[in-house]
Amino acid sequence: xxxxxxxxxxxxxxxxxxxxxxxxxxxxxxxxxxxxxxxxxxxxxxxxxxxxxxxxxxxxxxxxxxxxxxxxxxxxxxxxxxxxxxxxxxxxxxxxxxxxxxxxxxxxxxxxxxxxxxxxxxxxxxxxxxxxxxxxxxxxxxxxxxxxxxxxxxxxxxxxxxxxxxxxxxxxxxxxxxxxxxxxxxxxxxxxxxxxxxxxxxxxxxxxxxxxxxxxxxxxxxxxxxxxxxxxxxxxxxxxxxxxxxxxxxxxxxxxxxxxxxxxxxxxxxxxxxxxxxxxxxxxxxxxxxxxxxxxxxxxxxxxxxxxxx
Amino acid sequence: xxxxxxxxxxxxxxxxxxxxxxxxxxxxxxxxxxxxxxxxxxxxxxxxxxxxxxxxxxxxxxxxxxxxxxxxxxxxxxxxxxxxxxxxxxxxxxxxxxxxxxxxxxxxxxxxxxxxxxxxxxxxxxxxxxxxxxxxxxxxxxxxxxxxxxxxxxxxxxxxxxxxxxxxxxxxxxxxxxxxxxxxxxxxxxxxxxxxxxxxxxxxxxxxxxxxxxxxxxxxxxxxxxxxxxxxxxxxxxxxxxxxxxxxxxxxxxxxxxxxxxxxxxxxxxxxx
Numbered sequence: 001x002x003x004x005x006x007x008x009x010x011x012x013x014x015x016x017x018x019x020x021x022x023x024x025x026x027x028x029x030x031x032x033x034x035x036x037x038x039x040x041x042x043x044x045x046x047x048x049x050x051x052x053x054x055x056x057x058x059x060x061x062x063x064x065x066x067x068x069x070x071x072x073x074x075x076x077x078x079x080x081x082x083x084x085x086x087x088x089x090x091x092x093x094x095x096x097x098x099x100x101x102x103x104x105x106x107x108x109x110x111x112x113x114x115x116x117x118x119x120x121x122x123x124x125x126x127x128x129x130x131x132x133x134x135x136x137x138x139x140x141x142x143x144x145x146x147x148x149x150x151x152x153x154x155x156x157x158x159x160x161x162x163x164x165x166x167x168x169x170x171x172x173x174x175x176x177x178x179x180x181x182x183x184x185x186x187x188x189x190x191x192x193x194x195x196x197x198x199x200x201x202x203x204x205x206x207x208x209x210x211x212x213x214x215x216x217x218x219x220x221x222x223x224x225x226x227x228x229x230x231x232x233x234x235x236x237x238x239x240x241x242x243x244x245x246x247x248x249x250x251x252x253x254x255x256x257x258x259x260x261x262x263x264x265x266x267x268x269x270x271x272x273x274x275x276x277x278x279x280x281x282x283x284x285x286x287x288x289x290x291x292x293x294x295x296x297x298x299x300x301x302x303x304x305x306x307x308x309x310x
Numbered sequence: 311x312x313x314x315x316x317x318x319x320x321x322x323x324x325x326x327x328x329x330x331x332x333x334x335x336x337x338x339x340x341x342x343x344x345x346x347x348x349x350x351x352x353x354x355x356x357x358x359x360x361x362x363x364x365x366x367x368x369x370x371x372x373x374x375x376x377x378x379x380x381x382x383x384x385x386x387x388x389x390x391x392x393x394x395x396x397x398x399x400x401x402x403x404x405x406x407x408x409x410x411x412x413x414x415x416x417x418x419x420x421x422x423x424x425x426x427x428x429x430x431x432x433x434x435x436x437x438x439x440x441x442x443x444x445x446x447x448x449x450x451x452x453x454x455x456x457x458x459x460x461x462x463x464x465x466x467x468x469x470x471x472x473x474x475x476x477x478x479x480x481x482x483x484x485x486x487x488x489x490x491x492x493x494x495x496x497x498x499x500x501x502x503x504x505x506x507x508x509x510x511x512x513x514x515x516x517x518x519x520x521x522x523x524x525x526x527x528x529x530x531x532x533x534x535x536x537x538x539x540x541x542x543x544x545x546x547x548x549x550x551x552x553x554x555x556x557x558x559x560x561x562x563x564x565x566x567x568x569x570x571x572x573x574x575x576x577x578x579x580x581x582x583x
Contacts, residue, residue, distance in 0.1 A: 031407065034494075038403035039415065042396040042465055046419055049462040053433035054425070060436050114325055115332030130333075132570050137336055139566045141523040143543045144559040148339025150551045151346050156355035158342065191336050220321050249426035251526045256547055266428040270529065273432055283436070286429045293426075 061283035070277055080284035090285070093263040094292065100179065100254075100264065101247035104186045108194040108243045109236065111187070116198035116235075117228075121207070134192045142189055142252035149185050149257055150176065177259030185253040190246050194239040201235025202228075237304055241297050248293045265289045340563060347556035354551055365553040366561070375558050378542035385538065386521040388457050393464035393517050398510060400465075401472035402502075416469075423466045427526025434459050435530040451533025459531050460521040467520055468513035475509020476502075508576060515573045519566065 064075040084090045119130055137145060152158045153175040160172040175181050205228070213223040229236075251266040258264065265285065272282035350360035369375050397419070404416050422430065438450040449455050479502060487497045503510075525540040532541060539562070546555050 032409070035403050035407040035409055038399040038407075042400035042419060042469070043415055045396055046422065046462060046465060049434070049458060050422055050425065050430070051418075053437035054429075056436050056440055057429075057433040111332045111335060114328035118326060118329035128574055132567075132574060133333065134336060136563070136567060136570060137340055139519045139523060139570070140340060140559070140563050141525065141540050141543070143525065143540060143547055144343060144562065145339040147346075147543075147547055147551055147555060147559060148341070148343040150547070151342040151354050151556075152338070154354060154551075156353070158356050161356035185339075188335055188339055191332065195332065195336075220318075245424065245426075249428065249526075251428055252544060256544070266426065266526070269428050269432060273435070273530070279436065282432060286426075286432050289426065290429055 057283045058287060060279050061281075061287055063280040065278045065280045067278075072279055080281045081288065083281065084284060084288055089263075090268070093265055093268050094288070096179070096263060097248055097265045097289075098292070098296070100183055100186065100250075101244050103183050104190060104247040105240050105244045107183070107187050108190050109240060112191055112194035112198060112239070116195045117202055119195065120199045120202035134195055137188075138192050142250075143256065145189060146185055146253050146256040149181065149188070153181055153257075176257065177262065179258070179262065181257040182250075182254045182262060182264070185257045186247050186250050189250070189253055190243040193242045193246065197239030197242060198232060198235045201232050201238070205231045233304070237301065240300065244297060244300070245293055248289065248296075343556050343559045344563070346551075346553055347560045349553045349556075352552050354553075365557040368554050369557055369561065372554070374537070374542050375539070378537055378539035381536060382522050382539040385453075385457055385460055386518045389460035389464045389521045390514050390518040392457070392461045393468050394510070394514060396461070397465045397468035397513070398472055401469050401476060402498075404469070405473055405476040416473075419469045420466045422463050423470075427524070430459075430463070431527040431530035434527065438531075451531070451536070453536065456528065456531045456536075456538075459527055460524065463524060463527065464517035464521055467516040468510070471513035471516065472506060472509045475506040475512075479505045511573060511576050515569065519569070 060072070061080055062076050062078065064073040064077060064079065065071075066073055115134075119127070119134070122130070124130070150157070154160070155172040155174075155176075157176075159175065160169070163169045164172070175184075209227055209231070210223060213227045214220075218226065249266050250264060251270065254262055254264040255267050258267075266289070269282050269285050269289065272278050272285060276282075345358075346354050347365055348361045348363070349358045349365075350362040351358065400419060404412065404419075425433075434455075435450070438455055441447075442449045483505075484497050484501050487501050488494075492500065523540055524538075525544060528538050528541060532538060537545075539558075543555065543558065
C-alpha cells in the first residue's frame with residue numbers, strides 16, 4: 001500500500017523514455033505538445049477544483065464576521081486565528097482531537113501489527129479473501145460502521161446485555177456519547193489503513209532474515225525488536241502518519257458516537273459553517289486543523305527517523 | 311517433546327490469536343449492523359425477540375433511501391467516467407515523459423487524497439458561492455457542481471493506480487509495434503491499454519467507491535431535495551438506529567462486496583491496494 005494506493009507521497013518511477021539518445025529538436029517539440037495535451041486537462045481540473053477553492057477559503061479566513069447581522073465583511077485581519085487560540089472552547093476541541101488521534105494511532109499500531117504480519121506471511125490460497133475482508137469495511141462508509149457500534153454500545157445493546165447477564169455489572173455502563181466510544185469507533189475505521197501499510201512492507205522483508213535471527217538463538221520478542229521492527233519501520237511510519245491524519249480529520253464517527261456535546265475539530269468546522277454561518281472563522285479553523293495535523297506529522301516523522309538512524 | 315518446539319508452537323498460536331482479534335475488531339461493526347437488519351422488533355435491544363426480513367421491504371417505503379442511492383450511483387458513475395478521461399492520459403504523461411515540474415504536478419494530482427474532507431467541502435462551498443456571485447449562474451447545490459467536486463476526489467485514485475500499473479509495462483513491446491508501422495494511437499489502443507487494464511479497473515473501482523461513499527465533502531455540496539446516500543444515512547442515524555437503516559447498510563455492504571469480488575477476478579486486489 002505504501003507504494004501504490006494509500007500511503008503518503010508516492011515515489012515516482014523514473015520515466016522510461018524509449019530511446020535514450022537525444023532526438024532531433026522537432027521531435028522534442030512534438031513530444032512536449034503530446035505531454036501537454038495529456039497532462040493539462042487533469043491538472044487544470046484539479047487546480048481549479050482544489051487550489052482555487054483553498055485559496056479563496058484562506059482569503060475568507062482573513063475576513064471579519066459581524067455576529068449581529070450574520071454577515072461577512074471584507075478585511076485583512078488575523079483576528080479569527082487569535083480568537084481560536086484564546087477561546088478555551090476551541091482550544092479544548094483541538095486538545096480533544098489531538099488526544100483522540102494519538103490514542104487511536106498507538107492502538108492501531110498495537111492491534112494492527114500481528115494481523116499485518118500474519119497476512120503478509122500466510123501461504124493460504126484464501127489470502128485474497130482475507131485482504132478483501134480488511135478492505136471491504138473501508139468502502140462501507142463511516143456512518144454504517146458507527147451504526148454497528150451503536151448496536152453494541154447502547155444501554156440495551158449487546159455489550160451491556162451480555163455483561164449484565166454474566167453478572168459482571170449491575171447496571172448498564174454508559175459508553176455511547178463518550179470519548180471511549182469515539183476512540184473505539186475511529187480505531188476500527190483506521191485499522192485497515194494501518195494493516196495494509198504494514199503488510200505491504202513486511203511482505204517485502206526476506207523471511208530468511210527472521211530465520212537467521214531464530215537460528216542464532218534469538219527468542220521471538222528479541223527477533224521482533226532487533227530485526228523485524230527496524231526493517232518494518234517505513235511501513236510503521238506510513239501507517240501511523242495515515243492513521244493520525246485520518247483520526248485528526250474524523251467527522252462521522254465523533255458526530256454519531258460522541259453525540260452533540262463531544263467536540264472534535266471536523267464537526268466544529270462544519271458547525272461554524274452551517275449552523276453559525278460564520279464563514280471566516282470556520283475557514284480559519286479549517287486552516288488551523290490542516291496546519292496542526294501537518295506539523296505534528298512532520299515532527300513525528302523527524303523523531304522516528306532520528307530514532308531509526310541511531 | 312522438545313521445549314523449544316512447544317514454545318514456538320505456543321508463540322504461533324498467540325500470534326494467530328492476536329491477528330484474529332485484529333480482524334474481528336475491523337469486522338465487528340459490520341457484523342452487528344447485519345445482525346440488526348434481521349431483528350424482528352424495531353428497537354435494537356438484546357437478545358432479539360425474533361428474526362424477520364420485513365425491514366428489507368421497508369426500505370422501499372422510504373423514497374429518501376431509494377433517491378439517495380440513485381443520486382449517489384449516478385454521481386459516482388459520471389465522476390468516475392470523467393475521472394478516467396482526465397486521469398488516464400495524465401498518468402501516461404507522468405510515467406512516459408520527463409519534464410520540468412513533473413514531480414510537483416504529480417503531487418498536485420494526488421493532493422485531494424490528503425486534504426481533509428471537511429476542508430475540501432468548505433473550500434468548494436466558498437468557491438461555488440464566489441462563482442455564483444461572479445458569473446451570475448446557479449452553481450451551489452447543483453448536480454453538476456456535485457459531480458465536479460467528486461471528479462476531484464476520483465482523479466488521484468486513478469492516477470495512482472494507473473501510474474503504478476504503467477511503470478510495470480515493458481516499453482519494448484510498444485517500440486516493436488511502432489517499428490512494425492503502428493502509429494501512436496494504435497500502439498496505445500492495441501498494446502498499452504490491454505497491459506494497464508488491471509490498473510484502470512482498480513482505479514475506476516476505487517474512484518467509484520470513494521465517490522459513492524463520500525460524506526464530508528458532499529455535505530457542503532448537496533442542495534435541497536438532493537441528497538446522497540451517505541448523507542441520508544448520517545441524518546437518519548443522528549435521530550435513531552433501527553433495523554431499517556441496518557437493512558439499508560446490508561444492501562450497501564452486499565453491493566460493495568460483489569463489486570470487489572468481481573474486480574478481484576480481473577486484478578488481484580492484494581496487489582493493487
